[in-house]
Amino acid sequence: xNAAAETMFIAEPYQVAxxxxxxxxxxxxxxxxxLAVRDSVVPIEKKKITGFIGPSGCGKSTxxxxxxxxxDLISVFRFEGSVMYHGQDVYAKKVDPVLxxxxxxxxxxxxxxxxxxxxxxxAFGLRLNRYKGDMDERVQKALERAALWKEVKDKLKNSGLSxxxxxxxxxxIARAIATEPDVLLMDEPCSxxxxxxxxxxxxxxxxxxxxxxxxxxxxxxxxxxxVADTTAFFSVDISKGGRTGYLVEMGPTGQVFQSPRxxxxxxxxxxxxx
Amino acid sequence: MSLFNFGDSVSPxxxxxxxxxxxxxxxFRGISWASAFMVIALTAFILWExxxxxxxxxxxxxxxxxxxxxxxxxxxxxxxxxxxWGTLYSSLLALALGGLFGIAIAIFLTxxxxxxxxxxVFRTVIExxxxxxxxxxxxxxIYILIPLLKPGAEWLHDQFxxxxxxxxxxxxxxxxxxxxxxxxxxxxxxxxxxxDAFHRIPYKVKEAAYGMGTTRWEAILKVMVPTASxxxxxxxxxxxxxxxxxTMALAMLIGNANQISLSLFSPANTLASLLxxxxxxxxxxxxxxxxxxxxxxxxxxxxxxxxxQLVQQYTIRKFEGK
Numbered sequence: 070x071n072a073a074a075e076t077m078f079i080a081e082p083y084q085v086a087x088x089x090x091x092x093x094x095x096x097x098x099x100x101x102x103x104l105a106v107r108d109s110v111v112p113i114e115k116k117k118i119t120g121f122i123g124p125s126g127c128g129k130s131t132x133x134x135x136x137x138x139x140x141d142l143i144s145v146f147r148f149e150g151s152v153m154y155h156g157q158d159v160y161a162k163k164v165d166p167v168l169x170x171x172x173x174x175x176x177x178x179x180x181x182x183x184x185x186x187x188x189x190x191x192a193f194g195l196r197l198n199r200y201k202g203d204m205d206e207r208v209q210k211a212l213e214r215a216a217l218w219k220e221v222k223d224k225l226k227n228s229g230l231s232x233x234x235x236x237x238x239x240x241x242i243a244r245a246i247a248t249e250p251d252v253l254l255m256d257e258p259c260s261x262x263x264x265x266x267x268x269x270x271x272x273x274x275x276x277x278x279x280x281x282x283x284x285x286x287x288x289x290x291x292x293x294x295x296v297a298d299t300t301a302f303f304s305v306d307i308s309k310g311g312r313t314g315y316l317v318e319m320g321p322t323g324q325v326f327q328s329p330r331x332x333x334x335x336x337x338x339x340x341x342x343x
Numbered sequence: 344m345s346l347f348n349f350g351d352s353v354s355p356x357x358x359x360x361x362x363x364x365x366x367x368x369x370x371f372r373g374i375s376w377a378s379a380f381m382v383i384a385l386t387a388f389i390l391w392e393x394x395x396x397x398x399x400x401x402x403x404x405x406x407x408x409x410x411x412x413x414x415x416x417x418x419x420x421x422x423x424x425x426x427x428w429g430t431l432y433s434s435l436l437a438l439a440l441g442g443l444f445g446i447a448i449a450i451f452l453t454x455x456x457x458x459x460x461x462x463x464v465f466r467t468v469i470e471x472x473x474x475x476x477x478x479x480x481x482x483x484x485i486y487i488l489i490p491l492l493k494p495g496a497e498w499l500h501d502q503f504x505x506x507x508x509x510x511x512x513x514x515x516x517x518x519x520x521x522x523x524x525x526x527x528x529x530x531x532x533x534x535x536x537x538x539d540a541f542h543r544i545p546y547k548v549k550e551a552a553y554g555m556g557t558t559r560w561e562a563i564l565k566v567m568v569p570t571a572s573x574x575x576x577x578x579x580x581x582x583x584x585x586x587x588x589x590t591m592a593l594a595m596l597i598g599n600a601n602q603i604s605l606s607l608f609s610p611a612n613t614l615a616s617l618l619x620x621x622x623x624x625x626x627x628x629x630x631x632x633x634x635x636x637x638x639x640x641x642x643x644x645x646x647x648x649x650x651x652q653l654v655q656q657y658t659i660r661k662f663e664g665k
Contacts, residue, residue, distance in 0.1 A: 142553055171556030181551040184570045184662040193565070194555050230663050244555070 078306075079108045081330070083299070083319035088115040090252055090282045091136055091173075095316075096150035098131055100143065105131050109316035111301050113252065118278050120297025120322065121286040124337065127303040128314025133254050133286045137173035138166035154252075171198065174250035178257040180237035182229030182244070187212075187221050190229040190240055194248040207247060214280075215243035216273050235266025242273065252282045260288060271296050290338060293322060300325040302334050393641065397634035408635055414601050414617070416625075421632040423639060425601040429611035430643065433518060433597065434586035436607075437525030441586075442579050444526070445533025452534075453541035454563050466538065473531035481595030484524045485516070489596075492520055496608050513608035516598035522607070524592050529582035536581060540574020541567060573658045580651030587644050590615040614640040 091113040098106040106128035113119050113136070121129035131140065138159060140146040151158045159169045171194075182190050191208045200207065208225075212218040217239040221232070229240050238258060245253060255274070259267040274283060274296050287293050293300050301319040305312050318325060318334045329335045400408065404421055411422015448469065452462040496513035503509045513519065548570055552562035568575070598610020599620055614636055622633055 137554075139550065139554060142550065167553075167556050167558050169556075170554060174556075175554040177547060177550060177554065179547050181545075181547040183548065183551065183566055186661075197555060197557060197561060197565075228661065228663055241551070 078315065078317070080110070080316040080318055082110050083112060083301075085112045085114055085299075087117070089113065090115045090154070091284075092151075092153040093132065093136060094150045094152070095132060095135065095148075097147075098128070098135060098140075098149070099145075099147040101145040104313045106303075106314045107306075109301075109303070109314075111316060111319065113282060113284050114299060115282050116278055116280070117298040118274060118283040118285055118296050120293040120300045121284065121303065122288075122290060122293050122300060122337075123303035123314070123317075124305060125288075126312050126314065127305045129286050129301075129303045130256050131314070132303070133256055133284055134175075136252070136254055136284065137170045137175060139170070139175060141166050171248070172250055173252045173254060174245035174248070176238070176241050176245050176253065176255045176258045179261050180234055180241055182232070182237050182240050184228060184230055186226050187229050187232070187240060188225040191243050191247050193244060198248055200248075211243040211247035212240075214246055214273075214277070215239045216269060216276075217243055233266075235262050235269060238262055238266065238270060239273065242270070242277075246277065246281065250281065252284065253277065255283060255285045257286050257288055259292065267292070290326075294326055297322045302329075302331075302337065304333050304337070390641070393634055393637050397631060397638045400628075400631035400635040401638075404632070404635070408632070409639065412601065412603065414621075414632075416629050419628065421629075421635070423614060423617070423636050425603050426612050426614045426617045426636065427639065427643070428603045429518075429597065430587055430613040430615070430640070432611070433522045433525055433593065433613055434583055436518070436522035437529055437586045438579060438583045439526075440522070441526035441529040441582055442533050445530045445578065445582065446537050446575060448530070448534045449537035449541055450563060450568075452538055454559070454567065466535070469531045469534050472527070473535075477528070477589065477591035478595070480524050480528060481592040484520050484592060484596040488520050488523060489513070489515060492523075500608060507605040508607050511604065511606040511609040514610070516596050517608050517610045518597065518604075519607040521593050521597040521611075521613075524596055525586050525589055528589060528592065529585050532585055533578045533582040536578035537571070537575050540571040540578065543574065544570050569662060572662060573655050576651065576655050576658060580647065580655070583651075584644055584647055587647065588615055588640070590619045594619045614643075 089112045093109075093111040093113065095106055095109040095111070097104060097108075109128075109132060111119070111121075111132060121133055123129045134140045135148055136152055136154075136159075140148070148160055150160075152160055154169070154173070157164065159166075174194075183193060185193075188208055191211050192204055195204060195207055209218060209222075212221060217236060220236060221227075221240075224231075229237065232240060238261070242253075242258075259270050262270065271292060274285065277283060278298075285293075285297060287297075298321065299319065300322040302317045302325060303314050304317045305314050318329060318331045320330075325334065326338055329338065400421070404411070408421055408423060409427065410424055411420065412424050413420045413422050415421075448465075451457070452465055457465075493513055496509075496519065499509045500512045544567060548566065549562065552566040557565065593613050594616035597612060597616055599612050599616060600610035601612055602609065604611065617636060618633055618640075621629065625633060
């Protein structure tokens with residue numbers, strides 16, 4: 070339909086008013102021979118929540134995971150372009166992905182606590198970074214910020230896997246923020262949670278943005294309107310046989326949802342396709 | 344057969360299962376039950392028969408059998424302490440070596456060090472190791488391993504003879520070749536089960552580890568190994584169990600000497616190889632004593648399995664919260 074007409078469509082660059090922490094400039098992302106994402110410029114603003122929305126297979130998760138080089142775990146992954154983080158390209162040859170991930174933390178779709186105690190889960194990153202200060206205090210603070218402390222303060226020695234799904238996800242958030250990372254990437258963090266747990270995590274995101282920069286992939290458009298300051302809409306290019314995703318439109322969440330510039334965006338947010 | 348038949352008016356396609364299908368169901372269930380009970384009955388029968396035949400010896404020697412150090416038919420003296428020691432010592436040595444290498448191999452094969460097709464080749468080779476008959480290992484040990492070990496053992500004994508592990512010379516068969524061969528024999532068991540334990544770890548756990556900014560070694564040692572710990576323990580327990588009961592290779596390699604020594608190079612004996620090497624010429628009295636020895640071996644393997652289960656359940660509770 071419309072996508073076919075706009076074969077080489079490239080989104081208008083989003084002009085950011087505030088300070089940009091990550092300037093993501095995707096030229097091409099490949100999995101093997103498969104072109105997964107092309108031509109997408111996504112600036113991530115400091116202490117804001119940037120939401121990534123779009124239909125399945127549009128590459129929003131791929132782009133998010135490129136920001137801290139998580140995709141390097143996939144051997145056939147290839148990134149062309151740059152991800153400028155504090156003036157440095159995280160894809161530069163001399164950059165160790167391990168280092169990038171220590172500053173840009175991540176929360177995943179499925180809660181994935183380690184099979185160790187609640188305490189050890191949160192202390193994991195601190196120990197990894199050879200933190201010398203008061204470990205107990207840090208762990209407590211992280212759990213408080215993750216809105217989990219009250220529920221687990223009497224069972225810190227229990228396995229992290231003994232918690233409920235929503236608690237596990239907040240534990241993963243606590244684990245990610247214990248080391249005070251600069252940026253927190255969240256890849257559909259609520260998709261495995263029930264509505265109440267989802268609400269808790271959303272409230273948590275709003276609190277977290279006081280301290281951290283957040284980027285959020287979500288399947289749920291209501292979630293984007295509830296929490297994201299800026300929204301990036303991705304779509305897929307089915308015209309050339311492949312399924313190549315690209316950025317269609319990016320802007321302040323209100324504008325993207327109320328007066329989208331692109332027809333594709335309009336159709337998506339009005340639910341005409343998913 | 345069926346209680347209800349809603350008839351064609353409800354659905355033209357849906358209908359009750361036929362009488363034959365119900366019968367099949369019942370037959371299959373019966374066979375399953377029978378098979379399960381057969382296993383229990385067989386185990387009970389073996390234990391009962393070994394116990395019954397050992398009974399005269401149990402009454403005659405009591406606990407002296409376990410604390411005694413002499414096995415002499417002519418004197419009517421039967422004691423298996425050296426064999427118990429030899430069994431545990433050789434198995435522990437084998438477990439330490441085979442366990443360490445087995446786990447290391449499993450890590451190498453599962454943690455993206457090599458292409459997964461190459462790792463399949465490695466797995467096949469390791470499984471072939473498990474298929475080598477025990478007696479072949481025994482022959483290999485006698486004609487290849489022992490001559491290979493001799494110079495090193497001699498040197499160790501000359502240089503560090505004061506150290507209990509090297510306090511004797513390797514004259515031929517002995518603890519070191521026996522334990523080494525045992526280690527090779529349990530290695531496939533440990534490696535295969537540990538590989539499975541690592542394969543069972545969901546991908547999301549690996550992602551979580553790397554997402555925290557771990558290096559590969561940190562991810563493996565701090566996340567993957569603890570996550571797989573209950574499976575690794577199961578591998579070690581099974582490997583240990585196999586080492587305890589291994590017979591043929593040990594009977595050929597350990598030297599069958601009733602003595603208790605820490606030295607790696609002195610000959611020793613194990614319960615299983617005592618049974619294997621003594622029964623052909625045993626009279627009635629000695630057969631009873633051998634049955635008693637078999638009972639002791641059964642008790643040891645049973646204890647090891649129960650202990651292993653307990654430790655495993657503890658780790659599952661501690662790490663996985665189940």
